[in-house]
Amino acid sequence: MERHIDISEYDYPLPEERIARFPLAERSASKLLVWQAGTIEERHFSDLGEVLPAGQLLVFNNTRVIRARIIMHKPSGARVEVFCLEPHDPADYERAFAVTGSCTWNCIVGNLKKWKEGCVAIDFDYEGRAEQLRAWRVGDEGREQTVRFEWTAPMTFGQLLEYLGRIPIPPYLNRESEEIDNTRYQTVYSKIEGSVAAPTAGLHFTPELIAQMEARGFGFEEVTLHVGAGTFLPVKEEDAARHAMHTEHFEVRRPTVAALLEKWGAVTAVGTTSVRTLESLAALAWRIRRTGSPDAERVIGQWELYDIPSSFTGREALETLLRYMEEHGLDRLKAATQIMITPLGYEFRIVRNIVTNFHQPSSTLLLLVAAYAGEEWRHIYDYALTHDFRFLSYGDSSVLMR
Incomplete structure (x- = not known):
C-alpha cells in the first residue's frame, strides 16, 4: 500500500518562551486542556477525576528513567x-x-x-x-x-x-540537569528502570490525586515501555511515512490484560508510550489468531497494525491475548514495537481517551495526536498557544476524548 504523509502539514510555530524549562512547584497544578468531540475547556490537572467519564481505567507506564x-x-x-x-x-x-x-x-x-x-x-x-x-x-x-x-x-x-x-533531561530544554530533575523527571509511580526519557504525561500525577480518583471509582493499571532516545528524533523526511521508527521494549502482565478486557471501551491511556504499548497488543493478538503464537521475539513492525482487518476488534484482541496467556501459563508478555500511529487511517482498538502533553512540531508524537483528533489537532494546539499553555516535557497537559 502506498503511504504518504506531508510532514509540513504537521508543523506549527513554537516560540522558545512557550517551552517549559522547569516543572511547576506542584505537579498537579498544571493547566489541563479538555478536548471533547470538538469542544475545548480549560481546567487544572487536579480536576482530571471530574473531567473523565466515571469508571474509566487509566493505564500508566511505570518505567523509571535511569541516570544514563x-x-x-x-x-x-x-x-x-x-x-x-x-x-x-x-x-x-x-x-x-x-x-x-x-x-x-x-x-x-x-x-x-x-x-x-x-x-x-x-x-x-x-x-x-x-x-x-x-x-x-x-x-x-x-x-x-x-x-x-x-x-x-x-x-x-x-x-x-x-x-x-546524570538524569538525561530532553535536549530541547537547553540546560544541564539539576537536582530538581532527579525527582521531578520521574513519575510518582515509576518502578522499572530502563528509560532514557520520562513518560511525561504522568509527571502531573500525585499520590493524593490517584487516591482521590480511586475513591471516585476510577481504576488504575500499569504497563512498562522503556522510552528510548528515538522519541526525540525529528522527522527529517518530507514524507513522514519514510521516517524509520525506533524500537521500544515493553511488557504487559496478565492481570492487566484481564482488566483491559473487563473495561474495554473505557480505557484512558496516560501518555503516548501507554498508547503505543496498548495498541501494540492488537498486533500480538492478530499473530496468535493467524499463526497460534504472538511471536514476541519479532519486533512489531512500523505498519503492522494497519494490515489487521477492521473486523478484528480490540475486544477480540484482548480476549485472544488473555486466552493465550492463560493456556500457556504466562504471567507476562515481553515484546518490542516500532509502530507508527499516523493520520493514515489508523484504527484505535484498545485506547478510548488519551492524557498527553503538548508535543514538538513535525514529530511522530504530534502525528499520533492527529491520528486520534483528526484535523482538530490544529484547533487544540492553536488554543494552547493563544491561552498561555506551557509546552513539552515539563509543560501543561491535555485530555483528549472523541
Missing part, C-alpha cells in the same frame, strides 16, 4: 559524554542492571571525534576506596556506538549509574 549520562575523560583530559541507550550484552534490561564487573551497552557518544581508540575513564570514591569505571568502543552502528564498560567497585551496573550518572 556518564561524563568520562581520555588520558589526555578530553571530556567524553557516554549516553547509555539500551543494553547490548546482556540484552535484557533486568539482567543488564544486575551484572557486576562488566557489561556492554548501545550508546550515543558526545565528543566522539576525541575518542578514536583506547579507553575513557572516571575515577571515584566508593565506601572510602578509590574505584574506577573504564569504557571502550567495541562497535559502530552509525549514530550509536557499542561500548564495553568495566568497573572495580563491588556494585551492579544499575547501582553504578545511580552513583555516577
